[in-house]
Amino acid sequence: MKILVFPHELEIGGSQINAIEIAAAVQKRGHEVVIFGTKGALNARITELGLEFIESPRPSHRPTPAIIRALNQLISSRGFAVLHGYEWPPTLECALAATQTPAVAVSTVMSMAVAPFIPKHLPLMVGTADILAAEQKFGRTLTELLEPPVDLAANNPSVELGVQTFRRQWGLESSSFVVSTVTRLAAELKLEGLLSAIEAVGRVAHQIPVQLLIAGRGPAGNIVEAAAIEVNRRTGRRVVVLAGQMDDPRAAYAAADLVLGMGSSALRAMAFAKPLVVQGEQGFWELLTPESLPLFLQKGWFGTGPGPETGAGKLAGLLMEVYRSPGRRRELSAFSLATVTGRFSLARAAELQEAFYVRSMQEPPAVQVRNNLGATGRFVVHQLTQHTRQLFGSAAADDFNAQRPGKRAAVVRQALKGMRG
Template structure:
C-alpha cells in the first residue's frame, strides 16, 4: 500500500508522536509511507525513523483549500491508496482530497472528544473504549479502537538515555526525590494539573527534598514559570525546574522516581518502569495500580475529578506515601512496565493499523461518505459559527476538542467518567 500520514501538528505532543511512530512501523511492514505536514520539532524524529517528509502549505481556516489541492496532487503523482488524517482538520482535508480518486481517507482522533462533523461513515480510530462506545452510540458505522502505543525498543529501563547527565545538567540534587512530568504547557487539559503539582511540592514536608521537573513548552509557560518562582522562593531552593521543550524527553522519564502524566506521556513513563500518577482535571490524580488499571483501560489515561480545591493536597499525599515506601515504588514500576509490554507495544499497533487500512480499501464507500452525510456539513457550519461568535467575547481554546466543555458535552450526551479522590 502507498500511504500518506498527515498529523495535525509536528510540535512535540502525543497524537503526532503516535502518528509518526506507527507510520514507521507500517513502513517496516513493507509499505510506502510519506509524512505530510507543517515542519516542526518532530521533523528530526521523522528523519531519524527513515520516513519521507513532504511539507504542506501553511494552513488558514480549516479545511484549507490549498492543503486539499496539495494532497490531490500527491494522490495523482504517487498513486496514494490511503490518506490518513490525525485529528479533525487533516481528516476533513484528506476526505476532500480523496473525492474523485482511488484513494481512501481515514482518520485517527486522539483528542478526548471527536468532532461531530467528521462524517459518520468515515473510517475512524479513537483512543479509548469509552470514546469508542460513545461514537458508536452517535451512529458511527466504521469506528474502531487504537490505544496509544509505545516504542518499547527506544523506551524501556534498559536503554541508556543519559539520565545521570540530565540530573547534572538540570541541577537535580543528590538524594532528592525527583518527580517528572513531560507535557505541553497549554491551557486545555494541562495547565490546571501543572499548577496543582507545583503547589503540591510546597505542601509536602520539606525534609522529603522533592524536586519537580517540568519538561515542555507552550503558550502557558509564563504562568507556569511564575508559579514555580513563587514556590522556589517560599522553599528557599530550586524545588521546581522547567527545562523547556526537549526534543528527546526520555532522560526526564529515566531520571525520575515518580512520573506525573496523561495519555501517551503516562504510557511512556510506564515503559520506563516508573510509578505513574495519571493527571486529569478538576482535582483528578490517580496512581496506576492493578486496582485502577481497568478504569484507565476504559476511559483512557486521564480523568475528571470532583474535588478541584483539594487537588494539590491530594497529590502531595500520594507523593508522600510513595516516598515513604521504596518497595511499593519498585512493585508499581514493574507492574507499569508489564502493562505496557503486554498491551501497548508499537508492533501490535502497526499490525492493527495495517489491517484497518486493508479493510478501509476493501470497503470503499468514499463517495457515500460525502453524499450521505449532509448532517456532518451542518454540524461543521454550526461549529464554525459558534467559534466565531465566541471570539467576539474572548480567546477560544486552541485545542478545541480537548477543552473541558467538549469533554462534558459529547455527541452522545455522556462525557468521560468523573472520579475524585478523597
C-alpha cells in the same frame, strides 16, 4: 500499499508522535509511507525513523484549499491509496481530497472527543473504549479502537541516556525524590494540573527532599513559571525545575523516581518502569495500581475529579505515600513495565493499523450525500460557535481536546438551539 500520513502538526505532542512512530512501524511491514505536514520539531524524528517527508502548504482556516489541492496532486502523481489524517483538520482535508479519486481517507483522533462534523462514513480510529462506544452510538459505520502505543525499543529501562549527567545539568540533587512531567504548557487540560503539582510539591517540600522537573513549553509558560518562582521562593530552595522543551525528553522520564502524566506521556513513563500518577482535570490524580488499571483501560489515561481545589491536596498525599514506601515503588515500577509491554507495544499497533487500512479499502462505496450534508451542517455550527467564543475571549485553542465524549453532543445541541433562537 502507498500511504500518506498527515499529523495535525509536527511540534512535540502525543498524537503526532503516535502518528509518526506507527507510520514507521507500518513501513517496516512492507508498505510505502510518507509523512505530510508543516515542518516542526518532530522532523528530526521523521528523518531518524527513515520516513519520507513532504512539506504541506501553510494552513489557514481549516480545511485549507491549498492543502486539499496539494493532496489531490499527490494522489495523482504518487498514487497514494490511503490518506490518513490525525485529528479533525487533516481528517477533513484528506476526506475532501480523496473525493472522486481512487484513494481512501481514514482518520485517527487521539483527542478527548471526536469532532461531530467528521463524516460518519469515514473510517475512524480512537484511543479509548469510552470514546469508541460514544462514536458507535453516534452512528459511525467503521470505528475501531487503537490505544496509543509506545516504541519499546527506544523507550525502556536499559536505554543509555546519561541520567546522572542529566540530573547534574538541571540541578537535581543526588538525594532528591525526583518527580517528572513531560507536557505542553497549555491552558486546556494541562494548566490546572501543572499548577496543582507545583503547589503539591511546595506543601511537602519541608517533609521530603522532593524536586519537580517540568519539561515542556507552551502558551501558559509564563503562568507556570510564575508559580514555580513563588514556590521556590517560599521553600527557600529549587523545588520546581523548569527544563523547557526537549526534542528528546526520554532522560526526563529515566531520571524520575515518579512521573506525572496523561495520555501517551503516561505510557512512556510506564515504558521506563516508573511509578505513575495519572493527571486529569478538576483535581483528578490517581496512582496507577492493579486496582486502578481497569479505569484507565476503559476511559484512557486521564480522569475528572471532584473539583480543582482538591488537586494539590490529593497529589501531596500520593507523593508522601509513594516516597515513604520504597518497596511499593519497586512493585509499582514492575507493574508499569509489565502493563505497557503486554498491551501497548508499537509492533501490536502497527498490525492493528495495517488491518484497519485493509478493511477501509474493502468497504463498499457508501451513499455519502446525506452523511456529508449532516457533517457540513455540524461544521458550520462549530465554526459559528467558535467565532462567537472568540468575540468574547472564551474560545479554546484545542477545542476537542477540551471536551469529554458526553459533552460533545450537548455542545452541538446548545449551538443549534442558539441558531434557531
